[in-house]
Amino acid sequence: MRGPDVPAKALDARALAALAANPGCRRRAILDGAGVDKAGLASALGAPSAFGQSQFALTRGNAFEARVKADGGAELLRLVHARLDPGAEPPREAHVPDLSAPGPAGRTARTALALREAVEAGGWTLLDHPMLALDVAGSPAFLEPDAVVVHPDGSWTVVEIKSFPMLDGSADPAKVGAAARQAAVYVLALEDVAGRLQDSAPAPRVRHRILLVCPRDFSNLATASAVDIRKQRAVTARQLARLTRIEEIAAGLPEGTCFAPGLPAEELTAAVEAVPATYAPECLAACELAFHCRERSRSAGAVTTLGRPVRAELGGLSTVDDVLAAARGELGDPGDPAVAALRRAAALRAEALSGREVAACP
Structure with a gap:
């Protein structure tokens, strides 16, 4: 469906989190399931997307993350202990294993081994940029969280490090929600690893409260908050289960439907329009096809362009x-x-x- 000799675009945690944020969009489900490059597709449709982080934001985020993880992750582990596990022994010294290995599959295996060794050894362990794998529509998606911490009791915590600030102890709810959905993907992948380590003693447990680390106020100092992601995890799990049935969506498409960016614009537009979309203004921050879908939604007079709350209030009135x-x-x-x-x-x-x-x- 993505065209001959067109490589599949690998799904990352951001893409999977965006799927969970709009579970009713069949268009995104099949495009992501088929590995279509949506950014290239949007450009070919004449609606290029501005979705993504700026180079300045990436540089600032990398610098802040390096600061948080300096000195063997001492500050990061202090925050995990204070916010999530104050009853445990203080992390005076932690093990930081080397997770390097050839290729994503090798790094995934090395991460699983490091997690097993950390559970058996006890104490605090910090895994810096581990590699996890999650089955998506029958193929593995390789995911790289910022960090995973193994507690002395053998439980595991996902750590998300973001460059947006926490002002007076709270951050932008929309950004926190996006981080929680992304972390939920990592939690699901960790649960798969834990399921394969049931013979470990004690049995590994993936915590459903993750640690969100951000700059405090307008400084470069780190602060953190525990975020419960049980709801986001459940939604993401349901959406991924739905993705495994994308053949049902594909069965309703015209024969020979193809989303290769090199096709003529008319043919490509017809292929995209053959799959119904569920546009909402929130898509602008999460999907490369958002500008195209917004234009189509506006031309059809759909009330979804006004936002999901308005759509919900209007009941059966759809235009x-x-x-x-x-x-x-x-x-x-x-x-x-x-x-x-x-x-x-x-x-x-x-x-x-x-x-x-x-x-x-x-």
Whole structure:
């Protein structure tokens, strides 16, 4: 489906987290499942995406991460102990194993071995950029969290290090949510590893509270917060299970559907439009095809362009034209709460405009 001789684009944690954020989008599900390069596809469709981090943000993030992990991760382990495991022995000295190995598969095996050894040895262990594998639609997706900490009791914690600040102990909820969804992917991958290490003593346990490390206020000093990702983990697991059935989506497509960026624009547009999308404004921060889908959604007058909360309030009214018709009393059941609210709002607006016209008369 991605075209002859077109290599598959590997899924990373950000892509899998974005899938979980919009589980109803069949278009993204099949494109990601087929390994299509959505950035190249968006450019070929004439709607290139600005999605992604700037070079400045990447440089700043790498510098902050290096600072947090300096001195054998002493500051990072102190934060893990203080926020997640204050009852354990303080991490005065921690083991930081070498995880280097040839290729992603080799690094994945080396990470699994390091986790086993850490559980058996006890004490604190910091795994810096381990490599994990998660089965996605029948093929492995290799994932690289910022860090994984093994506690003295043998449990494992995912650590996410971000460059956005925590101001007075709290950060931007949207950014925290995105980090939680990304961490949920890592937790699922770690649970797969733990399932293969059940013979270890004690049995490994993956914690569902991750540590989010950010700069404190406007400084370069680190602070952290424990984030419960159980909800995000459940949503991500359901979406990945749905991805394994992408053949059901593919079965409904026209014969010969192909998303190769080199195809003529008309043919490529028809292929993309053959798969229904569920656009929402949140897609602009998470999907390379967001600008294309937004344009199509606006041209169709879909109320989803106004956001998911508005869409949920409008019930069965799926287009702007339907909403306006319902407000004018031309469409809809008057007993429907959404229709009744729209007609009440229209009446109040008409009354307000009428009063303004009267006030404007000499």
